[in-house]
Amino acid sequence: MELTSGGEIDDVVVELWKDGGEAALSGIVGVEFDDLLVFPEGTPAERVNEAAGGELLGGKYYQSSTQLFLFRAGGSAVLAAMISSDVFEHEIQNATFGPEVRIVAPGDQQLATLES
Numbered sequence: 001m002e003l004t005s006g007g008e009i010d011d012v013v014v015e016l017w018k019d020g021g022e023a024a025l026s027g028i029v030g031v032e033f034d035d036l037l038v039f040p041e042g043t044p045a046e047r048v049n050e051a052a053g054g055e056l057l058g059g060k061y062y063q064s065s066t067q068l069f070l071f072r073a074g075g076s077a078v079l080a081a082m083i084s085s086d087v088f089e090h091e092i093q094n095a096t097f098g099p100e101v102r103i104v105a106p107g108d109q110q111l112a113t114l115e116s
Contacts, residue, residue: 001054005081018108018109
């Protein structure tokens with residue numbers, strides 16, 4: 001498993017951030033998943049690797065300014081995407097969501113969130 005740029009997710013996020021609306025992540029990511037864990041910059045690598053079910057990060061911490069969206073199926077990572085953190089409410093950090101999770105945004109460049 002490798003970290004990906006999360007570009008396909010970011011494209012939808014930016015559009016929703018501007019125009020408003022909502023979108024199911026299951027329709028964007030192209031993988032089936034049981035849950036989504038969101039990790040902010042500075043999360044201990046050991047915690048991320050444990051959640052991923054194997055080594056995803058080297059070093060001591062997740063050091064990107066993006067948020068790490070870790071999609072899992074059966075307790076193991078199926079997708080690890082780095083997502084722009086500038087457009088999301090902080091309450092999604094360190095949260096876990098089920099497969100029905102969707103991005104919800106009021107539009108007009110207001111902060112978006114994730115909801116189950």
